[in-house]
Amino acid sequence: MGMDEKDIFANIYTMVDKDNNLYSAYKRKIRVFSLVDESNPEAGIELVREVDFENEVAKGETYFAMLVNMTYDGKLIVVGSQSARILDRETLEVLGKTQFGDDELITNSIAVDSDNGIYVASDKVMRKLVWTGTKLSTDESDGAWSSEYSYGDTPPSVKFGKGTGSTPTLMGFDDNDDRLVVITDGVNQMNIVAFWRDEIPDYAVQAAGTTSKRIAGQHKVTCGLDPKPAFIQSEQSVVVKDYEAFVVNNVREHGDKDHLIDVFAGGPVLDPAYGCERFEWDTKTHAWKSVWTRNDVISISTVPVVSGPSNIVFTNGFYKDTGWEVTGLDWNTGETVFRTAFGFDNLGNGAYSIIQFFENGDLLFNSLGGPTRVKL
Structure with missing residues (x-):
């Protein structure tokens, strides 16, 4: 039996923060898991937060959430097949977003530098996005760029x-x-x-x-x-x-x-x-x-x-x-x-x-x- 390609990308690029919270992306949801008992890791993990971004999905976007990463000031980066978003790590509120071309496809993870430059490669364009602390920017004036x-x-x-x-x-x-x-x-x-x-x-x-x-x-x-x-x-x-x-x-x-x-x-x-x-x-x-x-x-x-x-x-x-x-x-x-x-x-x-x-x-x-x- 074949597998839906959307399922293949579920939880493929996860992230753990300094507080031992595990952030994962599953289709249109962001899930946060944590240790049941930090003093006894063998007790296992539990789901502590989950947000469904059903209303955030652009028409035609193959998968909304493929990977989770982090900026140097502690915000979440969530990337899908044609989009990128910055989320608050505690509330999972969307703080900034950008949409890429409908004819593009992202299938890999990202790199982040210490100045919060975010490097994303679609199947035809390499981009640098910049999280300024208040917005997710694609403007050259903020240091962002794109190159086929x-x-x-x-x-x-x-x-x-x-x-x-x-x-x-x-x-x-x-x-x-x-x-x-x-x-x-x-x-x-x-x-x-x-x-x-x-x-x-x-x-x-x-x-x-x-x-x-x-x-x-x-x-x-x-x-x-x-x-x-x-x-x-x-x-x-x-x-x-x-x-x-x-x-x-x-x-x-x-x-x-x-x-x-x-x-x-x-x-x-x-x-x-x-x-x-x-x-x-x-x-x-x-x-x-x-x-x-x-x-x-x-x-x-x-x-x-x-x-x-x-x-x-x-x-x-x-x-x-x-x-x-x-x-x-x-x-x-x-x-x-x-x-x-x-x-x-x-x-x-x-x-x-x-x-x-x-x-x-x-x-x-x-x-x-x-x-x-x-x-x-």
């Missing part, structure tokens, strides 16, 4: 829509250096794309192959694949460390129309996609360069992460001979330096979760089988 980027065909698997599969990622935090926001675009053989996230500097020139001076630079992603498949595309965020970035290819040649089945079948049943690539942004030439590629690494759907102390980037894939594993690659060279094998059971399918480690080095792995602690 390139997109292609809807892939046969994994991804939703024709645009970016990436949540925007911030890069550069020194006022004297390039301050960027990074995604992969939607063309069939994707580019890694960097946008100037503040005022466009005087030294900026329009990057080759782009339609906007807001785009600081873009570079074709090959993942070292030869011959190149019809699609080199990602449904995962660009992993950023300083001015270095890492991307994976995880669009397969064949997929199932039901995206839930697609998540279960990728790897064990449907042949996986291959390839990853590491890039570096040169702050002197203001351009990307490729550092290394691996055409044999598999990343099914789990979000890759980089460990700064160990200088290792981790992926989760399914290999025909060994099954599911978490693979660690040396950030500088791409060499395999870490492997944790789960075998052929779907316990090893991370399914859009994030790979995490405890301070003692144990692996926290959230999978289709539930959260697992792996002692290393």
